[in-house]
Structures are given as structure tokens and as C-alpha cells.
Amino acid sequence: MLVEIPVAVFDNPVLNSIVLLLGEIALILLILWVIFIIVTGILILLSIRRKKMYFPRILRPVLSIMQGAVRVICSILGIDAVELMTFMITIDNQMNLHSFEKTPVTNRAVFFPQCLRSAECPAHLTTEGIICRNCGRCRLGEVIPVLEDAGYKVFICPGSTLIKRMVKKYPPKAMIGVGGLTDLKDVLELGRRISMTTIGVVTLKDGCVETDLDYDKLLETASLGLSGHLSLKK
Ligand code: SF4
Incomplete structure (x- = not known):
């Protein structure tokens, strides 16, 4: 059965104007959104290629809220997923730098992934x-005492659950998360969720065992805000 639409609905000039206006507003918003995403992609591209961060305070929330759309435009602009993830970690690090430097070392923690250990590691898993x-x-044996002597709380984690537990148990005010790109993205997200200053240090290779890390870079990061530079004992 056909439903009869009253002709008056189409003949009502006020209603027609409102519908037209709403349509125009929606179209303008859509165009502005597309332009905004394209500009965001271009800013990310320039930041990556020129190794200089442009408008990080604007880019960071946009990356979080519109991740899907930004990912699409970035791939059109030739930025691959690894570059984009690295960029997101860099932007987080840069934004947290000042607050990290101001945090006393005794309120900081470092979380290493267990994959940095030797395949023949004799250490046992505990509740911490x-x-x-x-x-x-492996070199964790050299670097951990340096960090602990400086005042850091250090953990070797079999997974992110332990990070969450330790962060609850010893609430540090800042943490350094070490890991592969994907794991690190999760750690930084956790840091954001619980409002904890978090700095990410990416491992040199991914994997489940005997991965590698630029330990000098890690110590350089751990030295931020300290009076001296931490280094491995000779
Ligand atoms: S030095 Fe490395 S391999 Fe040895 S116990 Fe420590 S973490 Fe395990």
C-alpha cells in the first residue's frame, strides 16, 4: 500500500529552507573535516621528512580521535604504518619530556620487555x-644496576598486565616503557589513560627472544632531568 505524503510538507517554504540549510551546513562541515584531515596528513608528512615537529599539541589529540581517517590519508601521502606509529611515539615523548625531566628519579620506573633477555636466562618469574x-x-644485567643505583624502580615484564599491577602498587609519577612499536603504543596509551608521564624507547628489533636495544639511548633518556649522565660501568 502506498503511503500518501501530504503535499503540504513539500509546499511549506519554511520547512524547505530549514532542510536546505541543514544540508548545506552538513556539506560544509564535511568539506572542512576533509580539509582538516588532509592538512593533518601534510603536517605529519612534513614533521617526519624534516625531522621537526609541527603543531604537536594539535596533532596529538587529532591522531587519537581520528586515527582511522588520519591513517588513510597518511597512506595516500606515502607514510607507512611503521613511520606513523614511530611518529606517534615521538610526539608523545616530546610532549611528556618536560614533565619527565621535572619528576624526581625516585618517582620514576623503567619497564623492560622480557624479550631482551638471553634465551638461556636463568632468572625466574616472580609476582614483580x-x-x-x-x-x-644479556645487557640487562649491566643496565639495571645503573638505573637502580640512580633511584629508578626497574621491572622486566612478561606482559602489560604486570605494568598495570606495578603502576598500581608503586605508583610512580613517570615511567619509561621499552618495547616494540605496537607494545609501546599500548604502554603510552596506558600512560595517557592513567595520566602518568610516559616516555617510550623502541627496541632495535622485534621478536619474542634476544631482541636488542640501544642501551646508550635508554640511559640518555633515563638521565633526563638528572644532574649527571648515566652510563654503563666499564
Ligand atoms: S643478565 Fe639477562 S639473561 Fe642474565 S639473568 Fe639477567 S636478564 Fe637473564
Whole structure:
């Protein structure tokens, strides 16, 4: 059965104007949104290629809220997923830098992933992560004492659940998360969720065992805001 629409609906000039106006507003908003996403993509491209951050305070929330659309425009502009993820970590690090520097070292924690260990690591898993026995099979045994002597709380984590538990148990005010790009993105997101200053340091290679890290870069990051530069003991 056909439904009869009263002709008066189409003949009502006020209603027609309102519908037309709403349509125009929606179209303008859509065009502005597309332009905004394109500009965001271009700013990300310039930031990556010129190694200089443009408008990080605007880009960071846009990246969080409109991640899907930004990802599409970035891929059209030739930015691959790894570059984009690295950029997101860099932007977070840059925005958290000042607050990290101001945090006393005794209120900071470092979370290492267990994949940095040797495949023959003799350390056991405890409720506070893997406790290094400094066996000399990997460099965690060298770097952890340096960090702990400086005042850091250090954990070797088998997964992100431990990070959440330790952050609750010893609420540090700032943390350094070490890991592959995807894991690090999650750690930074956790930091944002719980309003904790978080700095990410990316491992040199991904994997489940015997991955690698630029330990000098890590110590350089850990030294931020300290009076001296932390370094491995000779
Ligand atoms: S140095 Fe520590 S973490 Fe590395 S393999 Fe030995 S016990 Fe495991």
C-alpha cells in the first residue's frame, strides 16, 4: 500500500529552507573535516621528512580521535604504518619530556620487555616480574644496576598486565616503557589513560627472544632531568 505524503510538507517554504540549510551546513562541515584531515596528513608528512615537529599539541589529540581517517590519508601521502606509529611515539615523548625531566628519579620506573633477555636466562618469574640474576648473558644485567643505583624502580615484564599491577602498587609519577612499536603504543596509551608521564624507547628489533636495544639511548633518556649522565660501568 502506498503511503500518501501530504503535499503540504513539500509546499511549506519554511520547512524547505530549514532542510536546505541543514544540508548545506552538513556539506560544509564535511568539506572542512576533509580539509582538516588532509592538512593533518601534510603536517605529519612534513614533521617526519624534516625531522621537526609541527603543531604537536594539535596533532596529538587529532591522531587519537581520528586515527582511522588520519591513517588513510597518511597512506595516500606515502607514510607507512611503521613511520606513523614511530611518529606517534615521538610526539608523545616530546610532549611528556618536560614533565619527565621535572619528576624526581625516585618517582620514576623503567619497564623492560622480557624479550631482551638471553634465551638461556636463568632468572625466574616472580609476582614483580623477572628478577635479573646478572648472569652476564644479556645487557640487562649491566643496565639495571645503573638505573637502580640512580633511584629508578626497574621491572622486566612478561606482559602489560604486570605494568598495570606495578603502576598500581608503586605508583610512580613517570615511567619509561621499552618495547616494540605496537607494545609501546599500548604502554603510552596506558600512560595517557592513567595520566602518568610516559616516555617510550623502541627496541632495535622485534621478536619474542634476544631482541636488542640501544642501551646508550635508554640511559640518555633515563638521565633526563638528572644532574649527571648515566652510563654503563666499564
Ligand atoms: S643478565 Fe639477567 S636478564 Fe639477562 S639473561 Fe642474565 S639473568 Fe637473564
